[in-house]
Structures are given as C-alpha cells and as structure tokens.
Amino acid sequence: MKFTLSSTALSSKLVALSKVINSKNSLPILSDFVFEVENNTLHLTASDSENMMKTSVELTESDSNGKFAIGNHDLLEAVRGFSEQPITFEVNQQENIAKISYQNGHFSLPVENADEFPQAQEISGNATTIIIASNVLSDNINHSIFATAQDELRPxxxxxxxxxxxxxxxxxxxDGHKLVRNKIFNISSETPASFILPKKPATLLKNLLSKDGGDVTIKFDERNAEINYGDGTITCRLIEGRYPNYNSVIPQNNPNQICIDRVALLSALRRVQPFANDSSNLIRFHIENGVLQLDAEDYDFSKTATEKMSCEYTGQPMSIGFKGSSFIEILSNFDSQEIMIHLADPSRAGLVLPSEQPENQDVLMLMMPMLIND
Structure with a gap:
C-alpha cells in the first residue's frame, strides 16, 4: 500500500490525536495511531480505551485501501517539524514496516496489525441527540471546566x-464551593435527558472546536457519548451516577446588588490576594455607600492589604468573605465588561452574572462565602 498527503495536514491531525493517548497504557497498541486508507481518504484514530478520537484527511494519491497501526511518538516527532511538502507512506504489511519519504530523505518505522486495536463502544438505539453550535459549546466548556472537582469520593x-x-x-x-450554570434556551427537549461529560474529552473538545460556526452533534445513552464536529469524532465513556440538584443551591432572592467593572475588580483582587493567608486565601468584601473595599490579611507574616473601588450598589452595608483565588477564576471566565454580584447575607451564596446576557442564554456563577471574624 502506498499513499501521499500534505505533511502539515498530517502533522496537525496527529498533534490533535496525540492528546488522547496516555503515557502509560494497559494495551501496548493503545500507544499507536491507526491509519486506514479508504477511497483516497486517510482515516486516523487514537484511543486511551475510554476515549476514542477519529479524524480524516484527503490524500493526494493512493494505490489501494488498507489499514495499519504505527507508534505515535517517533512518527509525531518526525513529522512535526516538516515544512509544507508531500510525504509518502509505503507500507509492507508482510514485513510489518512502513517507509516514509519526503523531499530530503526518508525513515522507516515498524507497523502493527490494526485489527488488534480496540473498537469504539456502540451507542444504543434509544440514544438522545443534541445539536449545538460549535462556538456555543466551546464557550460553555471554556467557562465551566474550571469549576469541576477532582474528587475520588464523588466522581x-x-x-x-x-x-x-x-x-x-x-x-x-x-466542585461544591463554586458553581457555573448556563441555560441555552434554543435547545430543549420534551423528553428530559442528561449526561456527565468527563474532563478529558471536554478538554479535547475545547481545543478542537472552531469558532467560525458549524454545528456539533452529540449522541448519548446511559454509558457513552459520540460527539461529531467538523471533520472529527470523539467517542467517550460517560461518568455514571446522579448529579447533585444544582437548582436547590442557587438562591432566588439576593436583594443586595453590586454593579462593577469586571476587569477593574479582577485587577484589584490580583493585587490584594497575595497578602491573604495561604491556607484560607480569604478576602473580605465590604460594600457601603457605593464603595467596595477589599481586605486581605496574614497576621502570621505581618501582611495586610486594602483596596477601595467605586461601584453601583443597592442594598444594606455588608461584609462578606470569599476565597480570593476562586473569585479570580470566576471573573476570568466572563466576557462582559461589567458584572453584577447579588448577595443576601454573609452566610449565603453570592451570585455573579454578566451585566448583559448572551443571546438565548442565561449565564450564572455561584460562589460560597467563607466565615469572617468581625
């Protein structure tokens, strides 16, 4: 079997696929890329046994169909630095060797039988389908993945x-301390359905989805999901179990409301946070008469910091404590220039919302308070 394709097209596909592969694998063949030539198209596959990613690239020419597996590391390192040029694979499956030729040289690598590569889990016939714009899905993953937990007891x-x-x-x-919830109103179903997407395929999607339009189709059943985007597919095993009732923790009436410049508040928090106690990272927010005062202190090392900034405030004077690093993460994951902070009292969760919601969406982030000593 012999085929030729663009070196940069191959390199970009392999770099994306390589992010699926683990450094240590239960099966040696999971360290390989699978190449399958069919009707002048090269289909590429990589897997870690729980997540499988497939993509394709058009060939310049090919003389036959066939498939083989080849180790990811050496091939990726070899093609990553190529300038744009044709690259030709000649595969001798009797001798289990592939000769890869380019303008100024060639190299050879061993190949394996691709039939030994694990197959993707089939999605059941009663699967639910969601169609979502790629830019909307990408934005939502970007703005929510930071709030996921790393909890072995509550996967x-x-x-x-x-x-x-x-x-x-x-x-x-x-993660139990902060929460992100975004409602997308132009996607709904009379039959309720849900799934929990693990962090690894979510991260893969975040890096792969384009911002220039197009739709992503998600098919899922109780155990697996198949996500089709652009010229690729990710099949993944879902996290099983009942997700907490997130609506029950979102307060419905927080009468004290701050409207403030997000970038200015983010900058102020970044200046004040280094002076907070390392173990608690507590920053006190005191709001009164249109002024927000941020205080951080670490008496063990005789460090304190205070910064004041103007804001629009309707409500009673209040002091409330928040974890500085978590509040910085929340503010960093908004796009709006101004944000609204809705508060009830120092013991109840605070809500952070954009001053203007995106079209057909309702974005909300929640932050649990910390105990402060008055």
Missing part, C-alpha cells in the same frame, strides 16, 4: 453536566 462532580429539559439545555459544573 460525578469531576465532569460537566449537560441537563436537557423542556425549557432549555443547562450546562453545569461545580
């Missing part, structure tokens, strides 16, 4: 929750 918290209801599609992430 359901370690992924992004997709909750399809008759009203909307809600995309949720929480």
């Amino acid at each position: 359901v918290m370690n992924g992004i929750y997709f909750d399809l209801t008759p009203e909307c599609l809600a995309i949720v992430a929480t």
Whole structure:
C-alpha cells in the first residue's frame, strides 16, 4: 500500500490525536495511531480505551485501501517539524514496516496489525441527540471546566453536566464551593435527558472546536457519548451516577446588588490576594455607600492589604468573605465588561452574572462565602 498527503495536514491531525493517548497504557497498541486508507481518504484514530478520537484527511494519491497501526511518538516527532511538502507512506504489511519519504530523505518505522486495536463502544438505539453550535459549546466548556472537582469520593462532580429539559439545555459544573450554570434556551427537549461529560474529552473538545460556526452533534445513552464536529469524532465513556440538584443551591432572592467593572475588580483582587493567608486565601468584601473595599490579611507574616473601588450598589452595608483565588477564576471566565454580584447575607451564596446576557442564554456563577471574624 502506498499513499501521499500534505505533511502539515498530517502533522496537525496527529498533534490533535496525540492528546488522547496516555503515557502509560494497559494495551501496548493503545500507544499507536491507526491509519486506514479508504477511497483516497486517510482515516486516523487514537484511543486511551475510554476515549476514542477519529479524524480524516484527503490524500493526494493512493494505490489501494488498507489499514495499519504505527507508534505515535517517533512518527509525531518526525513529522512535526516538516515544512509544507508531500510525504509518502509505503507500507509492507508482510514485513510489518512502513517507509516514509519526503523531499530530503526518508525513515522507516515498524507497523502493527490494526485489527488488534480496540473498537469504539456502540451507542444504543434509544440514544438522545443534541445539536449545538460549535462556538456555543466551546464557550460553555471554556467557562465551566474550571469549576469541576477532582474528587475520588464523588466522581460525578469531576465532569460537566449537560441537563436537557423542556425549557432549555443547562450546562453545569461545580466542585461544591463554586458553581457555573448556563441555560441555552434554543435547545430543549420534551423528553428530559442528561449526561456527565468527563474532563478529558471536554478538554479535547475545547481545543478542537472552531469558532467560525458549524454545528456539533452529540449522541448519548446511559454509558457513552459520540460527539461529531467538523471533520472529527470523539467517542467517550460517560461518568455514571446522579448529579447533585444544582437548582436547590442557587438562591432566588439576593436583594443586595453590586454593579462593577469586571476587569477593574479582577485587577484589584490580583493585587490584594497575595497578602491573604495561604491556607484560607480569604478576602473580605465590604460594600457601603457605593464603595467596595477589599481586605486581605496574614497576621502570621505581618501582611495586610486594602483596596477601595467605586461601584453601583443597592442594598444594606455588608461584609462578606470569599476565597480570593476562586473569585479570580470566576471573573476570568466572563466576557462582559461589567458584572453584577447579588448577595443576601454573609452566610449565603453570592451570585455573579454578566451585566448583559448572551443571546438565548442565561449565564450564572455561584460562589460560597467563607466565615469572617468581625
């Protein structure tokens, strides 16, 4: 079997696929890329046994169909530095060797039988389908993945929750201290359905999805999901279990409301946070008469910091404590220039919202307070 294709096209596909492969694998062949030539198209596959990624690239020429597996590391390192040029594979499957030729040289690598490569899990016939714009899905993963947990005792918290209801599609992430919930109103279903997407395929999608339009189709059943985007597919095993009732922790009436410049508040927090106690990272927010005062202190090392900034405030004077690093993460994952902070009292969760919601969406982030000593 012999085929030729663009070196840069091959390199970009292999770099993306390589992010699926683990450094240590239960099966040696999971360290390989699978190449399958069919009707002048090269289909490429990589897997870690729980996640499988497939993509394709058009060939310049090919003389036959066939498939083989080849080790990822040496091939990726060899083609990564090529300038744009034709690259030709000549595969001798009797001798289990592939000769790869380019303008100024060639190299050879061993190949393996691709039939030994694990197959993707089949999606059942009663699967649910969601069609979502790639830029919307990319933005939602970007703005929620930071809030997922790393909790061995509660694995359901370690992924992004997709909750399809008759009203909307809600995309949720929480670690128990902070929560992100975005409602997308132009996606809904009369039959409720949900799944928890693990962090690894979510991260892969975040890096792969284009911002220039196009739709992503997600088919899922109780155990697996198949996500089709552009010229690729990710098949992954879902996290099983019941996700916490996220609606129950979102307060419905927080009468004290701050409107403030997000970038200015983010900059102020970054200046004040280094002076907070390392173990608690507590920053006190005191709001009164249109002024927000941020205080951080670490008396063990005789460090304190205070910064004041103007804001629009309706409500009673209040002091409330938040974890500085978590609040910085929340502010960093908004796009709007101004944000609204809704507060009830120092013991109840605070809500952070953009001053203007994206079209057909309702974005909300929640932050649990910390105890402060007055």
